[in-house]
Amino acid sequence: MKKSRKKLGPEVIVFGLIALFVITIAIFASIPQQEKSSLPNLGKAPEIAGIKTWINSEPLTIENLKGKVVLADFWTYSCINCIRTLPYLKDWHGKYKDKGLVIIGIHTPEFEFEKDYNNVRNAVEKYELKYAVAMDNDYATWRAYKNSYWPRKYIIDKEGNIRYDHIGEGAYEETEKVIQELLQEPASSTTNLSSGTDFSQIGTPELYLGYAFARAPLGNEEGFSTGNVVDYKYKEPVQGNTIYLSGEWKNEADRIISVNNSKIFLKYKAKNVNIVAGGESKISTLLDGKPLSENAFGKDTVKEDQSAISNISSHRLYNIVSTPDYGTHLLEIDASPGFELYTFTFG
Structure with a gap:
């Protein structure tokens, strides 16, 4: 004898649908959802090319x-x-x-x-x-x-x-x-490493040497001279943020090379003076007409016979001056023969 099936009432069907809906929502809520990024899509990244x-x-x-x-x-x-x-x-x-x-x-x-x-x-x-x-x-x-x-x-x-x-x-x-x-890392603290550089206090831009690389002329009347050795005459007064040479310098496309009695003068505003340089040589640094005081020595400056000396060897960046405070100064560099100077940068 067959058992008769009871028909489900409307209230049971509605309850079942509600339960199914709640379960479905719970399941989706338990699945980690990737938040849509607000970052712009700047296009497909080019491939790394030509690296030997x-x-x-x-x-x-x-x-x-x-x-x-x-x-x-x-x-x-x-x-x-x-x-x-x-x-x-x-x-x-x-x-x-x-x-x-x-x-x-x-x-x-x-x-x-x-x-x-x-x-x-x-x-x-x-x-x-x-x-x-x-x-x-x-x-x-x-x-x-x-x-x-x-x-x-x-x-x-x-x-x-x-x-x-x-x-x-x-x-x-x-x-x-x-x-x-x-x-998709949880938001956390970010790195804060102060370089100690106050860019608002730096009043001198990067200055390039070399007849092809220089972005501004020399302060000397002689100017750059393609491939030649020039005996530069230094005359005061000097303009700020302008390089002046004295003595004999060889002009190359991307640098100048000291030859004889070679000096550089530069009025700048900053705290740190860096040079990109090379060539087996030695330079002495004066500030405002006086030997650089020890509290203004850069990382690549040492004291030798009461002079502030930087020994130049490999081609790299050298920090030659680091004064306690930002200010305007007249820098003088006396270079031995063979000193190769590419650029000044400041900090």
């Missing part, structure tokens, strides 16, 4: 790094602006490398000596960089990214799209928050 030499890594490609967040940093080792960003890059590498961040330092040379593997390798060791460094000597990757600046940072998401682009120093908190967002 890698440091700290096997060759890497954007395609093979999909699934990772990539920070591509265009830099060059004698650039003071690049050097001041390195502590942040090192910190981010340490904090996020095991969470999916890959940093690639795209080393694109500004000067010929920065194409030398040993020079770049020494800089990587000096600054204790542990992340990958690609030597972009032929500017292939630089051109692929249509870049024109040192430093410049691109952050690339896990799908290979550029999501962030920053030119120059600064914006470190903003940059780290982008890294955290793309890694």
